Amino acid sequence: MNEDELKEEAKTCDNCLCWNHHCNAECCRVFKIGKKLLRRYSDRILRLTATPPKDLINYYELHGMKNYFFNEDNYDKIEEKEDGYVYFHRDCDMLEGNLCKLHGKPEQPQVCKDFNENKAINSNRWFITPNCLARYK
Ligand code: SF4
Numbered sequence: 362m363n364e365d366e367l368k369e370e371a372k373t374c375d376n377c378l379c380w381n382h383h384c385n386a387e388c389c390r391v392f393k394i395g396k397k398l399l400r401r402y403s404d405r406i407l408r409l410t411a412t413p414p415k416d417l418i419n420y421y422e423l424h425g426m427k428n429y430f431f432n433e434d435n436y437d438k439i440e441e442k443e444d445g446y447v448y449f450h451r452d453c454d455m456l457e458g459n460l461c462k463l464h465g466k467p468e469q470p471q472v473c474k475d476f477n478e479n480k481a482i483n484s485n486r487w488f489i490t491p492n493c494l495a496r497y498k
């Protein structure tokens with residue numbers, strides 16, 4: 362589909378469910394952390410330099426963090442970009458196909474509840490992924 366067609370379809374869609382055949386739930390497969398918040402602990406291990414809020418710890422743990430350490434072996438790819446962030450590529454443990462196993466449950470991290478197609482924003486913590494519905498609204 363071209364850009365205009367996607368924008369037309371986006372007018373009829375107001376939630377992730379009707380868009381995930383386009384985005385493949387890509388926001389659940391990557392996250393970023395500012396380089397300043399990370400320190401290299403060893404060749405293949407990065408460590409957080411500050412304690413994040415509890416909800417964010419939960420989110421990071423669902424994305425492979427253990428005791429504040431990120432072991433590169435647990436990721437498909439870790440990219441340091443010129444924008445000042447490190448991007449961790451790895452499916453969330455709670456992702457099944459393109460669906461979240463915690464959707465609608467109290468255990469789902471608040472950050473996930475807040476970041477959806479209507480509130481998706483670029484910030485120092487989150488970013489709108491390339492095929493997100495928010496890009497076409
Ligand atoms: S908890 Fe659910 S919404 Fe949050 S990143 Fe994991 S799969 Fe996605």
Ligand code: SF4
Pocket residue numbers: 376377380381384385386387388389476477478481490492493494495
């Ligand atoms: S927030 Fe965007 S990328 Fe994530 S599932 Fe919804 S539409 Fe897809």
